[in-house]
Amino acid sequence: MHPARAGSGRITPHTTRTEADPEGRDLLHLEVESPNTHLLFADLPGESFRAIRDNEISPDQVSYLAQADKVAILVDGALLSDLGERSFAINTTRQLIERLSDGSVSFANAHVCLVLTKLDELQAAGDSAVRYWDEREADILAAVQGICAGSACLRTAARGKTDEDGMEVLMDWLVEPPPEVPEPALPAQAEPPARMLRLRAPKGLSQ
Amino acid sequence: MKVVMLGLPATGKTSFGVALFGGLSNHAIDEMELLKVHDPVHVLNEGLKHLARREPVLRSDHEGVETISLTVALADGSEHSLFIPDRSGESLRGTIKTRAWHVELLAELREADAMMIFLDPDGLGVGGSAEEVAELLEGKDDEGDGEESEDNSGEGEEETAHKWTAGMMPTDVRMVDALQEIRDATHGEPCPIAVVVSAWDSVTGFTPSEWLAARVPLLRQFLEADKNGYSYRAFGVSAQGVKFKQDEVVSDPDEPDPWDRAWAVDGAGERVSLAEPLIWLLGSSG
Numbered sequence: 178m179h180p181a182r183a184g185s186g187r188i189t190p191h192t193t194r195t196e197a198d199p200e201g202r203d204l205l206h207l208e209v210e211s212p213n214t215h216l217l218f219a220d221l222p223g224e225s226f227r228a229i230r231d232n233e234i235s236p237d238q239v240s241y242l243a244q245a246d247k248v249a250i251l252v253d254g255a256l257l258s259d260l261g262e263r264s265f266a267i268n269t270t271r272q273l274i275e276r277l278s279d280g281s282v283s284f285a286n287a288h289v290c291l292v293l294t295k296l297d298e299l300q301a302a303g304d305s306a307v308r309y310w311d312e313r314e315a316d317i318l319a320a321v322q323g324i325c326a327g328s329a330c331l332r333t334a335a336r337g338k339t340d341e342d343g344m345e346v347l348m349d350w351l352v353e354p355p356p357e358v359p360e361p362a363l364p365a366q367a368e369p370p371a372r373m374l375r376l377r378a379p380k381g382l383s384q
Numbered sequence: 385m386k387v388v389m390l391g392l393p394a395t396g397k398t399s400f401g402v403a404l405f406g407g408l409s410n411h412a413i414d415e416m417e418l419l420k421v422h423d424p425v426h427v428l429n430e431g432l433k434h435l436a437r438r439e440p441v442l443r444s445d446h447e448g449v450e451t452i453s454l455t456v457a458l459a460d461g462s463e464h465s466l467f468i469p470d471r472s473g474e475s476l477r478g479t480i481k482t483r484a485w486h487v488e489l490l491a492e493l494r495e496a497d498a499m500m501i502f503l504d505p506d507g508l509g510v511g512g513s514a515e516e517v518a519e520l521l522e523g524k525d526d527e528g529d530g531e532e533s534e535d536n537s538g539e540g541e542e543e544t545a546h547k548w549t550a551g552m553m554p555t556d557v558r559m560v561d562a563l564q565e566i567r568d569a570t571h572g573e574p575c576p577i578a579v580v581v582s583a584w585d586s587v588t589g590f591t592p593s594e595w596l597a598a599r600v601p602l603l604r605q606f607l608e609a610d611k612n613g614y615s616y617r618a619f620g621v622s623a624q625g626v627k628f629k630q631d632e633v634v635s636d637p638d639e640p641d642p643w644d645r646a647w648a649v650d651g652a653g654e655r656v657s658l659a660e661p662l663i664w665l666l667g668s669s670g
Contacts (some may be wrong), residue, residue, distance in 0.1 A: 231426040305637035
């Protein structure tokens, strides 16, 4: 992250590509609102998601995906602004969503959303570039909603100048508590089976 | 359904597979819905990237095979598994040239439920017509017992005789040769064949059926002959949609996506879905 900071001394910020950490340090821990709001970002290499998209691996082979409370599916606004690349951005996004829908990972207990990144670059490319995305967003969002009903599309620009960079909305989405995971209901029986009794907390530990 | 795509190198097999996959993945084909992808699709996605940049899809691997393995649903609700190996045309060319089967290609043909024959109108090897051959033979007879004449071609031009090789065969002769060999090698019932004339955007003045009759007459006669038992349909397919220029840069803000740019026509020249050759094969393979 250092090259993206003012302290790096660079004239322009630069974000290096994520590579797999040989020591497995692939979680970024941020406390964003005190107290008790901790975010753990899985900073995984894009290669993992390319492999999912290309059907080379199954989504359940990617670390943390099954445990995630929040899943953001990113669409690269810079690619969308390039006439020769934009269909690739659409195609790869649709295919990634399709593979994530294969049922190997359940997103029932997660918030999933579509995030358009680099909105500033898309807008700088002109109205036709924005219109290209406008005409496809609803269809792609519908596919995301097939994974997680109620998903939205957030348009963001992490740097650059846009009237609304969308970062506040993104942050709100991130800190919104994930769906409550309902406790599995116990079968209505007068005397629970012995196996289930053994799983209950000892009296000394209950409050 | 196992489909073998048969064609010489650069006849549009891979481009068709890429455009079809792009259309299915992006819900651009109403008549066929993609339900599941079974094999890695990296090569297909890379091909789509090339089509988006108006670059031709080229195969770099002459020996390997990329398989398109999909489960699809048709408009009538029926579900089908498609298994389509995309093998380099070098395997067929080598088979014809050496008169020895490419082992893996033969195995695929023996298991095939259907075939697609790809022909490139721009790269077609056209032989002389029967009339021309008759004239040649007649002329030789006039010169006396087939003896070569002494400089009767006029103006001092010399024709150099070349020893015949299999590589000199016109395209339709090669394809008929291949079909005869396939029939002998597979010992099976003739499977349905979709004859795909690729780069159809470059053809004018013909329907695909007319084009077959005019440009590959021997192949058409072979397929039409009842005793050969083949059922076939002709299609024209433009996987690129248009002919790309050298080093072209996409500049039109209304540039269609590659799966929307691709198109196909049936034998009569009527617009059909890009999936129509496969839909016809699915309905014909029993």
